Amino acid sequence: MDYMKRLENCVKQIRKITDFEPEVALVLGSGLGDYAKNIDVVAEVSYKLIKGFPVSTVAGHDGKFVFGTVGEKKIVAMKGRVHYYEGYKMEDVVLPMRVMKMLGAKKVILTNAAGGMDDDMNPGDFMMITDHISCFVPSPLIGPNLEKLGTRFPDMSQVYSLELQKKIEDAAEALQIPLKKGVYIQLTGPQYETPTEIQMMRKFGNACGMSTVVEAIAARHMGLEICGISLITNKAAGLSKVQLNHEEVKAAADKAAADFEKLVSALIKSM
Ligand code: HPA
Numbered sequence: 575m576d577y578m579k580r581l582e583n584c585v586k587q588i589r590k591i592t593d594f595e596p597e598v599a600l601v602l603g604s605g606l607g608d609y610a611k612n613i614d615v616v617a618e619v620s621y622k623l624i625k626g627f628p629v630s631t632v633a634g635h636d637g638k639f640v641f642g643t644v645g646e647k648k649i650v651a652m653k654g655r656v657h658y659y660e661g662y663k664m665e666d667v668v669l670p671m672r673v674m675k676m677l678g679a680k681k682v683i684l685t686n687a688a689g690g691m692d693d694d695m696n697p698g699d700f701m702m703i704t705d706h707i708s709c710f711v712p713s714p715l716i717g718p719n720l721e722k723l724g725t726r727f728p729d730m731s732q733v734y735s736l737e738l739q740k741k742i743e744d745a746a747e748a749l750q751i752p753l754k755k756g757v758y759i760q761l762t763g764p765q766y767e768t769p770t771e772i773q774m775m776r777k778f779g780n781a782c783g784m785s786t787v788v789e790a791i792a793a794r795h796m797g798l799e800i801c802g803i804s805l806i807t808n809k810a811a812g813l814s815k816v817q818l819n820h821e822e823v824k825a826a827a828d829k830a831a832a833d834f835e836k837l838v839s840a841l842i843k844s845m
Contacts, residue, residue: 577665578720580626584669585676587624592617594641595678596650598845599671599798601789603655604687605805605827605834610653612839613642621654627673628656628666639674645843650674657784658711659764668714668792672723675796681738681845682793683838684802687827688758688781689810689818691772695781696806697826700837701754702742703734703802706787707779709761714788715795724795733794738801738845745840751833756780758804760787769812782810803837805830 575583594616602609621627621637629637637654652674656667671682690699719726746753759775761767763784767775775782781804793800807826811818 575626578722581669581672581676584624584627584673588619588639588673588677591619592641594648594650596641596648596674597678597680598647598649598842599674599679599682600649600651600838600842601655601671601682601684602651602653603685603785603805604807604824605831606685606838607653608831609651609835609838610640612835613640613644613649613651615640615642617641628662628669644839647842647845649842650677650679655785655789658762658788659784664712664714664788665717667788671789671792672796675723675793675798679798681799682801683841684786684789684800685834685838686758686783686786686802686804687807687823688783688804689767689772689808690781690806691776691810691813692756692780693813695754695809697808698830699754699806700746700751700830700834701756701758701781701804701806702739703758703786703804704739704755705734705757706790707757707759708787708791709759709775711760711762711788714792724797728795730791730794733790734801735799738799741844742801742803742841745837745844749836749840751837754780758783758786758802760785766818767811772810772812776810781806801841805834
């Protein structure tokens with residue numbers, strides 16, 4: 575099926591279940607897996623019920639859209655995202671983002687778990703994303719341009735909205751949650767980096783991970799207002815004595831979950 579038709583078909587199937595129109599889209603990374611409990615849920619749509627929708631293969635990333643309100647704000651949360659390293663085409667990886675825009679979203683909050691590359695970045699820190707680098711990750715916009723969604727050569731000089739960045743800073747300050755700022759670099763994964771790769775990347779960025787940038791590119795292409803927060807779950811490779819593993823990353827994410835949820839809720843209410 576033609577890709578644009580496939581997108582429209584996904585939207586049509588969701589519309590059979592709910593007519594809810596979200597204003598804010600929220601992509602839940604590690605540490606926000608249980609965020610749905612903060613939402614007054616109006617409807618849920620499991621990804622596997624949507625024909626043509628990519629379904630994540632990573633354990634613990636069971637996927638669904640959760641529609642509802644946080645305060646007065648109408649949101650759709652993406653519980654479980656699709657990663658490029660799972661083997662999906664890039665057009666599948668960003669399909670959920672495109673669907674959320676077509677359901678009405680005007681703004682998006684991207685969240686993720688990331689390795690900290692600055693000396694002063696430690697597990698449990700939050701980093702507001704000010705810009706990004708795509709490091710050898712194919713662009714999600716390669717291929718025929720989707721004219722209905724955006725322009726062929728979209729500008730990327732201010733991907734992360736200054737207005738939303740201010741709101742993140744205000745929310746963190748009000749909650750007295752320390753907030754770092756920096757550049758997020760996406761690599762494909764799934765392997766963690768070598769110490770030398772980190773030495774190369776830390777010259778230009780502050781945290782690294784395996785998601786988010788391609789979603790931000792697809793969102794920007796469609797003219798969405800974007801902001802992002804990384805939860806630092808570990809010091810990046812070579813910067814501490816411990817070896818990296820997914821369990822450690824998950825444990826650090828769980829530990830920071832309560833603060834992450836508070837920060838995101840305060841942000842949503844202010845948007
Ligand atoms: N590298 C890449 N992705 C990650 C890391 C990391 O150190 N931590 C969490 N996601």
